[in-house]
């Protein structure tokens with residue numbers, strides 16, 4: 001049976017099926033802002049349904065619609081068991097289009113901005129989102145990760161993560177401070193996932209539903225879905241969760257119907273052969 005929870009950083013128990021907040025603000029990189037009222041309703045329903053891991057970032061914004069602000073308006077005062085994870089690194093234009101990467105000396109103010117917009121005294125998990133659009137650009141992250149490690153020492157951050165990294169960058173970060181989570185695009189990352197599993201690190205694939213850019217294997221999924229009376233998306237999410245007990249899913253949606261569908265994937269029981277990895281192709 002699939003284990004439904006994971007102890008993030010060894011001490012924060014979260015449900016492995018979480019929520020990605022990026023789609024609350026827009027459905028595509030150049031799409032219009034979405035309705036904030038719907039975003040707030042989606043967040044409240046997610047928590048009602050048992051989601052207690054929300055992945056966000058200060059740079060998830062489109063026009064006046066900002067994910068962190070929606071989260072604060074929807075969910076604060078926060079439940080004790082809610083884990084909000086943020087990312088710093090990319091620098092956005094006011095409209096949320098990524099325009100570069102923060103220098104080490106800019107990271108503290110980005111973390112402080114997240115604390116303000118979310119209305120928190122500390123952040124449970126902050127990833128250093130390293131360079132590269134959809135795959136790691138490589139290069140040293142030591143100087144930037146050390147800044148986050150210092151903020152952790154100062155109590156502004158509870159656990160640290162790295163995102164869009166290769167094995168060498170993960171090892172470099174681990175030399176500086178404990179890493180609680182890796183958030184990468186899953187496509188070719190099987191080796192790093194195994195390493196995370198061994199080290200008790202959460203592995204969080206972004207674009208868990210293909211991000212709207214990589215199609216799911218509809219034919220294969222639909223056959224299993226028909227047997228189970230489920231949808232192809234649900235079978236895909238259940239298969240993803242079956243890959244490893246260290247894998248956390250953060251499907252993103254700005255739709256109440258899709259949210260209900262995605263969270264219900266948690267209750268699907270796949271047969272052995274059906275749980276083969278179903279990674280969206282690039």
Ligand SMILES: NC(=O)c1ccc[n+]([C@@H]2O[C@H](COP(=O)([O-])OP(=O)(O)OC[C@H]3O[C@@H](n4cnc5c(N)ncnc54)[C@H](OP(=O)(O)O)[C@@H]3O)[C@@H](O)[C@H]2O)c1
Pocket residue numbers: 019020021022023027055056087129163164183184205206207208209210211212233250251252253254255257258259261262
């Ligand atoms: N670290 C990084 O570099 C990085 C990069 C990208 C994303 N992320 C994180 O990963 C999270 C997930 O990624 P993502 O949101 O980009 O992509 P995703 O979860 O793979 O896919 C989201 C897309 O699928 C649609 N969708 C969701 N549920 C659906 C369903 N049941 N049926 C049909 N379509 C459905 C959404 O549209 P609707 O909104 O209309 O449902 C949206 O277009 C983000 O929210 C963000 O927190 C991190």
